[in-house]
Amino acid sequence: MGKMTGNEFFVKALREEGVDKIFAYPGACVVDIFDELYKQNDVDLILPRHEQGLIHAAEGYARSTGRVGVCLVTSGPGATNLVTGIADANLDSVPLVCFTGQVPTGLIGNDTFQEVDIVGITRNITKYSMMVRDRKDLNKAIKEAFFIASSGRPGPVLVDLPKDVMAQSGSDEYPDSVNLRGYKPNTKVHDGQIKRAIKMIYKAKKPLFILGGGVKIAGAAEDMKKLMEATGIPAVTTIMGKGSVPTNHDLYFGNVGMHGCFAANNAVNNCDLLISIGTRFNDRITGKLGTFAPKAKIIHIDVDTASISKNVTVDVPLVGDAKEAIQKLLKASQEYDGESDMIPGWVEQLQEWKQQYPLYMNKKDKLTPKEIIDAINELYDEPIVTTDVGQHQMWTTQFFEIYGKRQLITSGGLGTMGYGLPAAIGAAIGNPGRDVIAVTGDGGFQMNSQELTTATINRLPVTVCIMNNGYLGMVRQWQDLFYDRAFAGTCLRRCKDCETAGCNELCAGRSDDCPPYVPDFVKLAEAYSAQGIRVTKADEIPEAFAKAKAKKDGPTVIEFLIEDEELVYPMIKPGGPITDLVLGE
């Protein structure tokens, strides 16, 4: 057994875990670790321009590759800038290991320069957080961090590394196994429950699959398609689950929830058996609790026991890995020696609803969001699409077609603005050669636009599509519908001049006198050495994407000037039952 400093061992541990990219930002308490990273070539150091951008990039990397995203930041502000991303990863089950520098143990508690109790701050938003107080615990701590982050329901783990502990010499042995007596993730599926479930599935007259992000995380999409086809049971998805079966499949009927489509929400309302896989029944899915799936018995498959019966009471709980459960259900369905009681008209009924009330958007004078997403569907084969949060996100989740290797990466649980561009950067780093598109809004893009630098310096051909309507559109939509069009704090053009120009009252819409928009996104792109394109008409869209595709050595920003007051429809009134769907225009 050899000896190594903690800093040296850190790099060895990354190698042992097969980490080849680390998203890192230096500072006083981690400069020694950076020094070790400098001496080697196995682990690439990606330097974003802000720690929030850093952690979203790590999330985009992790979600697009299925590998653990690794972050390294300094103590104090470096660590606190990770907080939003940690909470985001926790809600969306993203495997991350976040290493934070810490002041030397002798100074902890003294309000030392750049000292914060980051373990305390993140205790409730991580899967696990710990400080390594002794060099002899370091080796085990890193091993455990990677294991906890990537097993069971994945999530973020934070490891706080005091500078003096890392300088000490200790064992260079990387443990080959983990034994945590308090953490034994249960992935094995109970056969008895499978039997109960399959019986209910075949006895149901109007069964329905509802698929969440867990199906994708488990890598169960292929098996899920087989199960859906073997049983002939239709499927709907949550936003996080979209793409867990091909969206162009005959048995797929769209997203449920607040901005889900009529057919999917109506299917939930009318089914007599809901087989839910990998979803925790978030409030944006269920609407008013107690009104969700009122006629249905519920089978709930989830790897996280705490997600079962948390929001919706479940009849048959099935704890375990989604892939294993789906495979076992598939096998059981092939062996089942009875007839299905599913009524012949059930799928036809769903198709009728889908045709009756499809997702649509009328053509307008200005560009519509649907025209942009349609163009992505048409012009790209297997893109990875990331989004920010708000209206553009809902339009993307409604209209983006996902099949084959196509991927959608969106901040579903936390709803983090500023997510899209850095997540796209992480996805591009993890998937060289793939087309990566960040669909964003003019609000969200400005929350992390500094990361254009990261795309430029790393020669990443990321395409940023800004749907610019000059508003924080989703909040504006609520103000439009429920607050008498009082657009408080949502007009991004509003400035000091508005007060003297006679529109001092909260304005009720745009006029020709509105001040020019700041910033000029095309010029902003150019300042970052990115290609900047402005699109105002539908017929300019193909050329813009062609130019974006042609640029292989850096990012392109396409600013789409869209209809100012386009709304996301259908919509369930916040807090209302999902039967109460407003269809729109």
Next chain:
Amino acid sequence: MNNDNNTMKRRWLSLYVENKTGVLARISGLLSGKSYNIHSLTVGETEDHTVSRMTICLDADENTFEQIKKQFNRSVEVIKVIDFTNLSIRTKEVMFIKINGVTDKTRTEIFQMAEAFKFQVKDMDKNSVLIESCRTEIKNDSILNVIYDRFKNIEVVRGGPVAIESISMQDR
């Protein structure tokens, strides 16, 4: 939520947790972060010095309580969760009461009460008496009520109940 399970009830949990820095904060933080109200929480080392055992007492409805147990079960620091609510257990709480402004007459009265209510006088001077009671929480409540009725100038310190599964004799 299922409406049949909405009845608030006193619940008891015993948790085996890692005896490490921050674990108490994690457990209490999990409860407060989800707006669960704790009635009492006691913690101490067990026969294995790497393991601590917590006794948690809280008021919750059935669904909330199920969720609390699941949250604890999936916490890395929690080794084992035992629901004491419907188990046969033995439980005790230490309570100190200091009564000030005591006269000769009331002191005699306190000694009579000690006899009747089975608590002990552990310390005194000419103005004060210190009482110790190691009983179940409910009995301590009753003792305290009797003292409150008679004396105004008092200090109370309660330790919160600790509990263990009983062998053949229940006392809760």
